[in-house]
Amino acid sequence: MTFFVVTVFLLVYLGMLLGGLPFLQLDRTGVVLLGAIALVASETVPMDQVWRAIHLPTLALLFSFMVISAQLRLGGFYGWAVGRLGRLDLSPPALLGALIAVAAGLSAVFSNDIVCLAMAPVLVEVCLDRRLDPIPYLLSLACAANVGSAATLIGNPQNMLIGETLALSFAEYLLVAAIPVMLGLIVTWGIVAGLTRGRWQLRASPPEPPTHERTAEHWPTLNRWQSIKGLTVATVLFAGFLFIPWPRALMALAGAALLLTSRRLHSFRMLGLVDWQLLVLFIGLFIVNHALQQTGLPAQAVAALATQGVDLHAPTPLFVTSFLLSNLVSNVPAVMLLLPVATDPISGPLLALSSTLAGNLLIVGSIANIIVIQAADRRGIRIDWRGHARIGVPVTLATLAIAALALWLGQRLDG
Template identity: 40%
Template sequence: MDLTLVIFFLVYLVMGLGALPFFRVGRTGAALIGGMAVMTVGSITPRQAWSAIDYSTMGMLFGLMVVSSAFVVSGFYGWLARKAAGSKMSERGLLALLIVVGGVMAAFLTNDVVAVSMCPLLLSITMARGLNPVPFLLGFCFAVNTGAAGTIIGSPQNIIAAQKLHLSFAGLSEITVGPALLSLPVIWGVISMLYRNRWALPAANQEAVAGRGAGAEAASAKTVETSEPPPFSLGETLKAAVTAVAVILAFIFSDWPRETIALTAAGFLLLSRKVSSRSLLHEVDGDLLLLVMGLFVVNAGLSATGLPQKLVTDLASQGINLADPPVLFLISSVISDLVGNNPAVMMLVPYLHADADPNALGAALSLGTHFSSNLVVFGSLAGIIIVEQAKDRGVRISGGEFSKAGGLVTLATMVIAGLWLWI
């Protein structure tokens, strides 16, 4: 039991820090090593480990990633970014547009995919216009996180919670869409206030960007590659859009298993005469899929000790009931900022029993983990993606700068979400 606790602690320590101290082991590596370790020490058997992986969740997550990837390879993201950032509107107007675009797209196309696809484009276009990219990146990042709370397909953690708690697409959105929409003007107001005199790209940064040599470009080949999206194809974009709408309608109005719907849509998109399946699968976040699988096994190892169940019982005896939406909202928000929002949901959902109102419980979990994740960079994968990609292009967003804006956004949006849940 002691070794299992040590393994669990180390794995989730890496979830929070982003790397294992003194080792070059990231989040996905830690989840996989932890999964193998709990089998090695005998916490669970290999058969139990395989059974612990929720394949319906994995199937739904993979299928929706393919649907989102179709918008990348069709050139839609690149076209949208160029239209948005290339407009003649003012800096505040451009910020508002990017926040709305990020929030709405994240709700239907998965926030992490939107972040990784749009960030390099926003960097290139804002710097080409002589604008400081930081406020636009932060606004977009915060909007992607809060907007994703609006639907069960907005983020991996919502997908996981939806499968485990059997959430209704319409039932969850009925509760979460309001706070998700209200968060967008809050984000705009905070960023506009903090950067009201810092819209222009500093001269030193302009020289640094202009002076980057061939060696620096080669060192960030991946970023350069993603900053030059495929040419826009109206036909492929329409195909992806029709498929996405069909998936949403099937989620709402049919009784088919959601993983079947998502995988059927993925198969339809992979069968194409114009777009190779390899290019479509290249955009799928394989690291995230492996991380989720590893955490399923690590969590199962801890669950086998009986300690989590005892802790939940002890908390309930003290009046702290995870089945109470306001309590879950607060607890999930704290855990999310310690280990990240995806791991936080995976840690909590096995011990949630939503017999009374699963959608209220799912909404509390979604709003808590999405809205709090803007406080720190590692609170969300979207935050990590945007900060790291900005660094690759010579734009540094420190943890302090991220949290200064993110702290105000988190405070205001958490108050909105808390009041909304209470009402």
């Protein structure tokens, strides 16, 4: 049975690495779901253990903020925010700074992936209207969304998982992450502005948009009432997370339920914007990782590494391993693998910062990166891996260095 579990685990994580499996029409979610079904159907994970393997508070929190983000998307808030930025009389570097601040702020409260999905197409049109090269702005959007999402325990899926599993204090984590995130955003602006200096303007005519694509004349219009509803619920929840010792998942579910009880926005439209594939991915990974943990092999591997001087319970090895795994199999599965060794008080913030900031290194390191690249491609703007790495690599290394230094100093001061 152990051989079967290990085989399924390796195939699932190979699929996570490759984005699918050779000769099969499966994406990452399909591979994970197939692996989970194989474990449950073979009764390797008995049906009565499935719900014990799945961490429901994480799923509830993730689902709830998907509903809140859907409210803001349908209200046109994200597109309106970018459009307002584009109408400000700012120099190109100042516009870049404003974009980074807005993208990071929104991503700290809402999902970084959703922020990029809604903002990227409008940002392209803003840049083309102003005769600005969209590439530095698009890459800054992805980097800022990733860095900004590290500021809170609701900014991205892996932070939700870490916060709920380790029962981290929302306020205490915010205090730990705020300074490295703010410094990281300043450094991100400096790197992009420095690398783009003197080359802000387009040198050629912008590509003509396909007829089915939205252009500047067809941006989402702002529905003030629906946007205010979504922002109000998000603000109340954020304050509740800071000051009220109730379970975050239950408060978030109450907020999502409030938004679903609408006289004008049909629940079908809101639930249609929920990322069900991501929820299925989480469920499948919970089951696959639970099966592997039951074999005892991960604990044996951790003990064997410790005898060789690599103790994953210690902050430095955990930080490095989180960075490497996040770029091999993506940050959510990397965090799921490493949570059992997150026993040090600093391990939760360390995992959240390192796994999130690692996502800027390569295009495949973060879904937010892929969303931005695809939005640019639909408008005829090509960003290859070299173009992304030119900004992504220095931003990643700089922000990780800042985070590592901040965590080390925090430990020294606490000691």
